[in-house]
Amino acid sequence: MLHIYCPHCDEYREEEEFRPKGEAHIARPAEPESASDEDWGNYLFFRKNPRGLHHEQWFHAVGCRKFFNVTRDTVSYEILETYKVGQQPAVTAESRNGQASDKGAAK
Amino acid sequence: MQQYSGFGLLKHGLSHHENWQRMWRNPPPKREYDVIIVGGGGHGLATAYYLAKVHGITNVAVVEKGWLGGGNTARNTTIVRSNYLWDESAWLYEHAMKLWEGLSQELNYNVMFSQRGVMNLGHTLQDMRDIQRRVNANRLNGIDGEVLDARQVKDIVPHMDCSANRRFPVLGASWQPRAGVARHDAVAWGFARGADALGVDMLQQTEVTGIRTSGGKVLGVETNRGFIGAKTVGVVTAGNSGVLAKMAGFKLPVESHPLQALVSEPMKPILDTVVMSNHVHGYVSQSDKGDLVIGAGIDGYTGYGQRGSYPTIEHTLQAIVELFPIFSRVRMNRQWGGIVDTTPDACPIISATPVGGLFFNCGWGTGGFKATPGSGHVFAATLAAGKAHPLAAPFTIDRFISGKLIDEHGAAGVAH
Numbered sequence: 434m435l436h437i438y439c440p441h442c443d444e445y446r447e448e449e450e451f452r453p454k455g456e457a458h459i460a461r462p463a464e465p466e467s468a469s470d471e472d473w474g475n476y477l478f479f480r481k482n483p484r485g486l487h488h489e490q491w492f493h494a495v496g497c498r499k500f501f502n503v504t505r506d507t508v509s510y511e512i513l514e515t516y517k518v519g520q521q522p523a524v525t526a527e528s529r530n531g532q533a534s535d536k537g538a539a540k
Numbered sequence: 541m542q543q544y545s546g547f548g549l550l551k552h553g554l555s556h557h558e559n560w561q562r563m564w565r566n567p568p569p570k571r572e573y574d575v576i577i578v579g580g581g582g583h584g585l586a587t588a589y590y591l592a593k594v595h596g597i598t599n600v601a602v603v604e605k606g607w608l609g610g611g612n613t614a615r616n617t618t619i620v621r622s623n624y625l626w627d628e629s630a631w632l633y634e635h636a637m638k639l640w641e642g643l644s645q646e647l648n649y650n651v652m653f654s655q656r657g658v659m660n661l662g663h664t665l666q667d668m669r670d671i672q673r674r675v676n677a678n679r680l681n682g683i684d685g686e687v688l689d690a691r692q693v694k695d696i697v698p699h700m701d702c703s704a705n706r707r708f709p710v711l712g713a714s715w716q717p718r719a720g721v722a723r724h725d726a727v728a729w730g731f732a733r734g735a736d737a738l739g740v741d742m743l744q745q746t747e748v749t750g751i752r753t754s755g756g757k758v759l760g761v762e763t764n765r766g767f768i769g770a771k772t773v774g775v776v777t778a779g780n781s782g783v784l785a786k787m788a789g790f791k792l793p794v795e796s797h798p799l800q801a802l803v804s805e806p807m808k809p810i811l812d813t814v815v816m817s818n819h820v821h822g823y824v825s826q827s828d829k830g831d832l833v834i835g836a837g838i839d840g841y842t843g844y845g846q847r848g849s850y851p852t853i854e855h856t857l858q859a860i861v862e863l864f865p866i867f868s869r870v871r872m873n874r875q876w877g878g879i880v881d882t883t884p885d886a887c888p889i890i891s892a893t894p895v896g897g898l899f900f901n902c903g904w905g906t907g908g909f910k911a912t913p914g915s916g917h918v919f920a921a922t923l924a925a926g927k928a929h930p931l932a933a934p935f936t937i938d939r940f941i942s943g944k945l946i947d948e949h950g951a952a953g954v955a956h
Contacts, residue, residue, distance in 0.1 A: 434849055434850050434851065435849065448849055448851060449851045452840060453840040453841035453842075455795070455842075470941050470942065470943070471941050474793075474940050474941035474942075474943075475791075477884070477940075478793040478884045478940040479791045479792070479793050479940065480782075480791070480793070480794070480795050481782075481791070482782035482791075482792070482794060482795050482796055482842060483782075484780070484782070484783050484796075484844045487842060489841070489842070505841070507796075507842055507843050507844050507845070508843075508844045508845050509845065510841075510843060510845055
């Protein structure tokens, strides 16, 4: 069972309180009128699906009912950080490969 | 290839079964093949077999990072059915069903295909309307199917609680008598043995680390045993398809999720069919060994760890106990996870790619096992001709750009 730190509630809660909601930081086409079929297809359906670090949205369904983002390793399932929507991740694939010292389960 | 028969069994019995031939060779890789199949699971081995058998292309290698049939082929719940709603998927899965029906004879290998019937339960009025629609669609496509009421369900599965005062009462079911289960390992081994006898090389413990291309065309694959060349490469790697696509430089509309299953301690025969429920979301059958084989939905998050979370297992068993209170004290022996590659429309991708000569067969999600022979058959034809087999043609990657999806979500009898 994952223990997930909700940045809105400022607490660790159990996985069952949350719902995963897929890849984070996907920008909707800025000008919908001029977006091509390919733009829409990429936006709706094509995902990074990485084997390794993944930035994803979670929803605190039976808690505060707010969305936030999680950086998680998709092989070990270790959660490296959680952060609010609108913020950028501190742990990325580049930063992780660059330096051996991870921040661990930072807030 | 040594033919298996009752007489052969008797003959080998006289020498204490010590002289059986190995089922396949373990050859060193050649420098170049006509076709390389990446992934030695059921679908990949079936592809190799039909390439050699139907299309006469025998200079083929199956490249597998672990051992044959060790991924999702070994991890599924072995259910075979073809009662899909939409024409495109119904034709594809029915094509597989027809191959299943003659597979043991075709391969001279007992895949233990048992047409014990599959029942998809309805618990609400809307479930029953959907079931009627799906059964009618199936029958129009020449696929067997019946709508059962609660009493008929009870006649077939007397141990299931069909009483009207349950929280989720069983109102009826769709019933496909030709559906059933097969022995998952035997399918992989049978195809491997058949392909090997026709000259296909099984390269086990050979992990693809890169896909070499030049001028938009594929040249071969980099592996931990060196470069292996081929003008045509078919990738059949299920949960790791996204990783392979990234090596070739494009993205797939696929997300990899853990899908868990579990088996109980062996018991005396109690369930002689397959029961699936979309609404309470679980499915159960009893293997020939006597253990209950139980599965349900994927874990919601993406993952490659070949394990899932306990809340999902708990949810699965809640569903089974809701249907079968008699199973509430059965102990579970083992539990495991496989990595399934789900697509947005719950239908597979059998397609050419932006790289010339590189083809993908993936996205089977939670329901790939039932399609094993059909998937291999149409993918072999696609690789041999360089263009899609008619049954595979609707399942291109391009459908996620054009919007021509084949939306089997929820329509396919069980939620994905």
